[in-house]
Amino acid sequence: MDTDALARGLLASEGDAMLAVDRDGVIRIWNPGAVRIFGFSQAEAVGAPLDLIIPENLRARHNEGFAKVMVTGHTRYGSGDLLAVPAMTRSGRRISVEFTIMMLHDSKGARDGMAAILRDVTQKFEETRSLRKRIAELQAGAHG
Numbered sequence: 001m002d003t004d005a006l007a008r009g010l011l012a013s014e015g016d017a018m019l020a021v022d023r024d025g026v027i028r029i030w031n032p033g034a035v036r037i038f039g040f041s042q043a044e045a046v047g048a049p050l051d052l053i054i055p056e057n058l059r060a061r062h063n064e065g066f067a068k069v070m071v072t073g074h075t076r077y078g079s080g081d082l083l084a085v086p087a088m089t090r091s092g093r094r095i096s097v098e099f100t101i102m103m104l105h106d107s108k109g110a111r112d113g114m115a116a117i118l119r120d121v122t123q124k125f126e127e128t129r130s131l132r133k134r135i136a137e138l139q140a141g142a143h144g
Contacts, residue, residue: 011029011031012031012032013031013032013033014031014032014033014035014036015033016033016117016118016119017031017033017034017036017037017038017097017099017116017117017118017119017120018031018033018034018115018116018117018118019031019034019045019115019116019118020104020113020114020115020116021050021113021114021115022112022113023070023111023112023113025049025050025051025063025066026047026048026049026050027045027046027047027048027049027050027052028046028113029046029115030042030045030046033118034118037089037095037097037118037119037120038052038053038087038088038089038090039089039090039091040052040053040090044090050062050066051063052088053087053088053089054087054088055086055087055088055094058085058086066114069103069114070111070113073103073111075101075103077101081100082098082099082100083098083099083100083101084096084097084098084099084121084125085097085099087118095120095122096120096121096122096124096125096126097118097119097120097121098118098119098121099116099117099118099119100116100117101114101115101116102114102115102116
């Protein structure tokens with residue numbers, strides 16, 4: 001199996017967003033899935049800070065955590081952990097994404113950035129929230 005062809009095929013996918021940022025948090029890879037989910041073209045995203053998709057109220061906390069991981073190499077998220085956070089689209093719409101992250105290293109083994117695979121789970125998140133609200137209403141009615 002040609003691993004280069006596999007990598008090219010994965011990066012060309014429109015299903016999930018795949019992106020990579022350098023050690024300064026600047027987007028270096030932005031695949032067609034990222035274009036579909038977030039609405040920013042590759043030309044708009046590559047070279048821009050990751051803040052592009054991070055809601056303004058979460059940027060300072062994210063940037064502080066990212067910088068710490070780049071210095072220490074340690075993250076509180078284990079390998080393969082599925083993370084869920086809000087994100088922003090080009091239109092300013094807030095969405096929910098689930099993602100995994102991985103540290104990237106240069107040829108000498110130094111930390112060089114991070115890559116992520118993201119999936120828009122907004123509909124699932126909203127359905128779960130709606131069901132929880134309905135269950136709470138039903139439970140309140142049963143006890144009231």
